[in-house]
Amino acid sequence: MERLRTVLARQYPGVTFYALPVDVVTQILNFGLSAPIDIQIVGPHIYANRALAETMLNQVRDVPGAVDARIQQPFNYPDLTVDVDRTRAATRQVKHLYEAQAATYKTTVLAAFNEVEDRLSDLRILEQESAAERLAVADAQHSLDLSNQRYKGGVTSYLEVLTVENTLLQNQRTLTDLETRRYAASVGLVRALGGGWDVSQLPK
Numbered sequence: 001m002e003r004l005r006t007v008l009a010r011q012y013p014g015v016t017f018y019a020l021p022v023d024v025v026t027q028i029l030n031f032g033l034s035a036p037i038d039i040q041i042v043g044p045h046i047y048a049n050r051a052l053a054e055t056m057l058n059q060v061r062d063v064p065g066a067v068d069a070r071i072q073q074p075f076n077y078p079d080l081t082v083d084v085d086r087t088r089a090a091t092r093q094v095k096h097l098y099e100a101q102a103a104t105y106k107t108t109v110l111a112a113f114n115e116v117e118d119r120l121s122d123l124r125i126l127e128q129e130s131a132a133e134r135l136a137v138a139d140a141q142h143s144l145d146l147s148n149q150r151y152k153g154g155v156t157s158y159l160e161v162l163t164v165e166n167t168l169l170q171n172q173r174t175l176t177d178l179e180t181r182r183y184a185a186s187v188g189l190v191r192a193l194g195g196g197w198d199v200s201q202l203p204k
Contacts, residue, residue: 016070038072050075112192119189126182133175140168 008015039056043049053071060069147164150156 112194115192116189119185119192122185123182123189126178126185130175130178130182133171133178137168137171137175140164140171144168 039060041049041053041056043052050071057069057071060066144161144164147156147161151158151161
């Protein structure tokens with residue numbers, strides 16, 4: 001160990017080397033410290049504390065039998081000083097907040113436009129389907145009237161009347177469903193536009 005201390009000090013000047021106790025008994029006797037003798041200096045002035053520690057270190061090194069004497073706490077560790085321009089930082093923060101709010105507003109507006117377009121498209125398609133279904137209801141009603149006349153004239157059986165009447169009911173049910181969906185789409189359009197519509201302006 002003595003030879004190792006000499007070789008390391010010669011090959012690496014300015015670097016501190018020391019050996020810690022490896023056996024459990026010595027570690028227990030040292031109360032968990034890195035050396036059997038531990039001198040602590042406490043004071044309000046860090047540079048004065050450091051100067052005193054270096055003076056005591058030189059004196060301890062002159063004590064016969066003392067090895068691996070060192071200052072445990074490093075003093076020349078790197079530090080970083082950050083000088084913040086608070087006015088500029090506050091300005092950039094306000095700018096970022098404004099940009100974030102503007103982006104949120106833009107996203108909201110685009111989503112509203114998309115929803116309005118969807119509701120208008122739904123209304124247009126439902127109106128076309130309702131118009132076609134109204135024609136189907138009118139045709140089914142006309143067929144039912146003819147079947148009733150044919151039945152009353154004894155030309156056909158009542159089964160034909162029931163069949164045509166069932167077709168009419170199905171067409172009427174489909175028309176009612178389309179009208180319900182059209183009203184729901186109208187409500188969705190009003191909501192997408194932010195409200196403010198009068199009931200008289202809704203499609204009838």
